[in-house]
Amino acid sequence: MNFRLRVWRQKSSDEKGRLVDYDAPDISPNTSFLEMLDIVNERLIERGEEPIAFDSDCREGICGTCSLTINGEAHGPSHPGAACQLYMRRFTDGETITVEPFRARPFHFIKDLVVNRGALDRIVQAGGFISARAGSAPEANSIPVPKHDADRAMEAAACIGCGACAAACPNGSAMLFTSAKVSHLAFLPQGHPERVTRALRMVSAMDAEGFGNCTNTYECEAVCPAEISASFIAKLNREFARASFAKKLGD
16 A cells, blocks of 8 residues: 655754655555554665654553544544554555644644653642552452442543543543543542542642643544543542532531
8 A cells, every 4th residue: 555644743842843745655554553654764764864753652552652643633533542553454545644743732742743741640640549558459349349330430440541532622621531530539439538639639730731621522532542431521520529519618
């Protein structure tokens, strides 16, 4: 298969960027999108040109680092799935493919297709954890958890923190990410002691990072590689309202 790539090239945040055209001939349809970029980079290096900078790690849809916007869609046209799980057979032979970095105000630009998504880490650091010492692992059934709550906690915990939700949202909102991180602990008894401070601190951190507000466009849900439901945003709103009321009562 042969492709024409239009790739965003920008050396740093201090310089202007632009879309640069590259040919990608003789690409196997079974090649993943990131492998295709590797092939293009090898050819650029052979010609003495600077390779395209992009992020990747596990290449199995687990780590969330492959933050690419492909033809205007976060992670590309094949959902659910991360960019590393996208294969070239998903495109048409001879197609022009536009590749850009995730664009959201809190995602600070680094180079080419690489952005700093540390804002998401700081939201988790604000309260997305259990600080109480738990000791050794308890027997599985020593703390009964209703199956519905366990299932919902597992669904929320599947979030890989890639940031596609914020990149796809027209408001640059991180509500889906934050709601998943708040909810998966709120459903479990181990997360209840810090339930109030968790919701307040994580929402405060999200706002401080400059993420926008949710206006229910559901673009976040559509591009999420882990298929996190937007219903968790309603759960976050309830957790935040509950925490705000408890704080007023001095709980």
